[in-house]
Amino acid sequence: MIKLIIGFFISLLFLFPINSAFSKEIPQKNIDNLTNKVAKKFSSTFCNTSNFGISDEGAIEFAIGETNKQFSKNKLIEFVNFNEINKKIISNIEADCQVFDFPVDALAQLENIKN
Secondary structure (H helix, E strand, C coil): CHHHHHHHHHHHHHHCCCCCCCCCCCCHHHHHHHHHHHHHHHHHHHHHHHHCCCCHHHHHHHHHHHHHHHHCCCHHHHHCCHHHHHHHHHHHHHHHCCCCCCCHHHHHHHHHHHC
16 A cells, blocks of 8 residues: 555656746846847937937937837846936937937936836
């Protein structure tokens, strides 16, 4: 009888193996790459839009909308540091567009990408 019970439990282990759950580790390199992509997307969209003659406010709104659209479904977006993204955006805009009076407070809307 004991052999039957032991055999039953062993067969249950084969049918339903025990899987251990590990927390998902996210490499910092992936987060840094996403940070760079978001900053590059925003700054290139802003530069292109403002070069077409659209006002700075309109270019900012369009760039925010396009950036949100592209990255809102990315699962890593909740782990990025938006202060770092803002610094990179300002740096990219100054280097690529030669816009040195960019309104930094307008980038606060970019954090809505998490939602």
